[in-house]
Structure formats: C-alpha cells, structure tokens
Amino acid sequence: MTESTMPVIEIDGRAATVETLWPVVGGYGHFTAMQVRGGRVRGLSFHTERLEGATRELFGTELDAERVRGYVRHALGRGGSGDASVRVNVFQPVEGPGAPVAVMVSVRPPVTMSAGLQRVKSVPYQRPAAHLKHVGGFGQAYYGRRVAAEGYDEALLVGPGGEIAEGAITNIGFVAGDMVVWPDAAPYLRGVTMRVLERELGHAGVPQTRRPLRLADVTAYDGAFLANARGTAVVAEIDGVPVPTSAQLLARIAELYESTPWDEI
Structure with missing residues (x-):
C-alpha cells in the first residue's frame, strides 16, 4: 500500500458501502489504533482487551478477539502490505442493549512519531x-x-x-x-x-x-x-x-x- 492509494475500509470482512457505513456516523462507538509492521503489532493483547472491555461496557455484548484479528488480517491482505496504520472501530448497526456489533477495519499507510524534541x-x-x-x-x-x-x-x-x-x-x-x-x-x-x-x-x-x-x-x-x-x-x-x-x-x-x-x- 502506498500513500497514493485509497485507504482500505472493510466492515465485518467486506468492502464498506454507503449503507454499511451510515451507522458509523452516529458518533457512538469505540476503537483502537495500531501501527502494523510485517503483519505484526506491539501489545496485541492490550488492543484486544481494550476492544472486548469497551464492547461490554458500551453495548452489553461480547466481542471475539479472533474475529477481530481475522478481519484485520483480511483488510491488510487487500491493502497489499503488512506495513500499515490500522484502526478498528466497533459499533452497532441496529441500536439496542445486547444487539450485535459490527467491526470496521481501516488500513492506511504506516506512520511514525514526529522526529525530534x-x-x-x-x-x-x-x-x-x-x-x-x-x-x-x-x-x-x-x-x-x-x-x-x-x-x-x-x-x-x-x-x-x-x-x-x-x-x-x-x-x-x-x-x-x-x-x-x-x-x-x-x-x-x-x-x-x-x-x-x-x-x-x-x-x-x-x-x-x-x-x-x-x-x-x-x-x-x-x-x-x-x-x-x-x-x-x-x-x-x-x-x-x-x-x-x-x-x-x-x-x-x-x-x-x-x-x-x-x-x-
């Protein structure tokens, strides 16, 4: 994936559409952001713990960590590189206590901390x-x-x-x-x-x-x-x-x- 390419955005492992993206703009949900290099990330267990805990707190339901990892791997494959900035958003397509959640994965070019003091x-x-x-x-x-x-x-x-x-x-x-x-x-x-x-x-x-x-x-x-x-x-x-x-x-x-x-x- 290069900076000239469009970001990859998938929801539950499928390319995002206007219809599937619409619930995301409601502004209620949570996410984690990570830097991926060679298909690897630092602190992966902390990312999944964050997603699981926030899903229980905000939506009253569970989120399977392996499901999330599978979606991230799939989106990285479409992005064409194991080096990327990855954001995982969790939201409810249909609001309601305990209703199923959806997982949006966005893949963009990798970035690093600004150099210098x-x-x-x-x-x-x-x-x-x-x-x-x-x-x-x-x-x-x-x-x-x-x-x-x-x-x-x-x-x-x-x-x-x-x-x-x-x-x-x-x-x-x-x-x-x-x-x-x-x-x-x-x-x-x-x-x-x-x-x-x-x-x-x-x-x-x-x-x-x-x-x-x-x-x-x-x-x-x-x-x-x-x-x-x-x-x-x-x-x-x-x-x-x-x-x-x-x-x-x-x-x-x-x-x-x-x-x-x-x-x-």
Whole structure:
C-alpha cells in the first residue's frame, strides 16, 4: 500500500458501502489504533482487551478477539502490505442493549512519531469517559489543531486546577531520577503504548509510580516523554517552560519500547 492509494475500509470482512457505513456516523462507538509492521503489532493483547472491555461496557455484548484479528488480517491482505496504520472501530448497526456489533477495519499507510524534541501546550479540556477510546473526539482535534497553529507538537489536556491528564493523542510520563512517574490527578486513557511501557519497564526493573501531577509540578522533574502507537518522544517544553532532555532514563524508555517484541496478528 502506498500513500497514493485509497485507504482500505472493510466492515465485518467486506468492502464498506454507503449503507454499511451510515451507522458509523452516529458518533457512538469505540476503537483502537495500531501501527502494523510485517503483519505484526506491539501489545496485541492490550488492543484486544481494550476492544472486548469497551464492547461490554458500551453495548452489553461480547466481542471475539479472533474475529477481530481475522478481519484485520483480511483488510491488510487487500491493502497489499503488512506495513500499515490500522484502526478498528466497533459499533452497532441496529441500536439496542445486547444487539450485535459490527467491526470496521481501516488500513492506511504506516506512520511514525514526529522526529525530534516535542513542544507541548496545555489546554483546558478533559475527555468525557476518558477511560474509553471512544469516537467523537472533537475536543481533542479542536485543541490539537489550535496548538499546532501556534507551533506546538501536542496539546496537553488538563483539569481546572492544572491537573495533568493526557495528551490529545498521547499519554505523557515524567522522569524523577531513576523512576518513571505517570500522572494520576485527572481521568485519562491508559493507552496501549503506555501499557507496553509499563510492562517493559517492569521487566527491566525500572521503578514506576502514579501520583497526582499539576502543571506547577513540571519543573520538579528531570524529563518528560510522550507515547502512543506511533512511538515515544522526548518533551523539551511545556507552555514555554523548558523541560530537561538529557536524563539517561529518557533514552532507556525509547530503547525499551523499540526492543519490544511484535505480536503476530
């Protein structure tokens, strides 16, 4: 699949049509997004757990992980490459408690995290039902575009008291000496890459903790990083305030993620 080709979009293993796509625009559903290389993905079990749990919560029904994997494999085959950006959406064609769900798989060209140090700007926004990766992220897109127009790389979502939650499309973590600190003052999505890092840091013996963090606390830390399916990146600035970038643990975090095994879909 090349950037010049149209994305592949399938619903339940069949090419999407206007009729089958129509229920998707209702704005109620959930998804997961992944980077696939050679038909493999990092943290596959975390992706399927996310989809299964959100399906139970939003629709009151079960979703078979193998069914999803089969749909992804099929769509990747049509895309003509095992390297891709893949998004899996789950929705109900006919609304009703316990009604069957449909699975939409979109396959587009692969992408990576923007190279270089990242500049972040805080915005007064928190996602509703933040523990879910749900559709309808207008607020995230709105603030993401606004900060990008000002030359920033990512929006940092914060509460009314400056409580740090998450990035618009990332998780954020901080470094304190030899420890990774995850913010825990406001609701956030525990992203797949965050979960992969938690696992790999644990295996490597790197201590981690969660604690309430606010914007006023940023200068007390030795570094910060962003993480999502595209990878990890070091933060150099938050709201114009420089953040240290030379901590050895920041490089270790990137190394651990890059060495994470890829799972066959």
